[in-house]
Amino acid sequence: ADLAKGHPGAQVRDNALSKARFEFRWADQFNLGLDPDTAKDFHDETLPKESMKTAHFCSMCGPHFCSMRITQEVRDYAERQGIGEQQALEQGMQQKAGEFVERGAEIYQRS
Numbered sequence: 001a002d003l004a005k006g007h008p009g010a011q012v013r014d015n016a017l018s019k020a021r022f023e024f025r026w027a028d029q030f031n032l033g034l035d036p037d038t039a040k041d042f043h044d045e046t047l048p049k050e051s052m053k054t055a056h057f058c059s060m061c062g063p064h065f066c067s068m069r070i071t072q073e074v075r076d077y078a079e080r081q082g083i084g085e086q087q088a089l090e091q092g093m094q095q096k097a098g099e100f101v102e103r104g105a106e107i108y109q110r111s
Contacts, residue, residue, distance in 0.1 A: 024056045
């Protein structure tokens with residue numbers, strides 16, 4: 001609400017929180033939140049192992065579907081290939097579309 005109202009400093013705080021989230025800096029995310037203790041408690045409750053609490057993914061999507069991690073992987077891939085991020089995305093989509101067709105173009109697969 002503070003951001004929508006144009007409250008002084010709200011944009012700076014929101015940007016800092018977004019950057020901390022993208023970089024998986026959990027402590028900074030908690031401290032920049034409105035209720036750091038509750039945020040940390042919720043986070044820790046969903047990740048039972050201590051090693052998971054510093055992981056580069058959260059409990060919402062998990063390690064395989066983390067949009068932040070996937071975005072960073074696309075950026076890293078593009079840099080290694082010497083291409084732009086958009087081109088890397090297009091190449092990846094073409095590759096995945098080919099794999100989908102090769103597997104029968106069925107959305108639900110039996111395991």
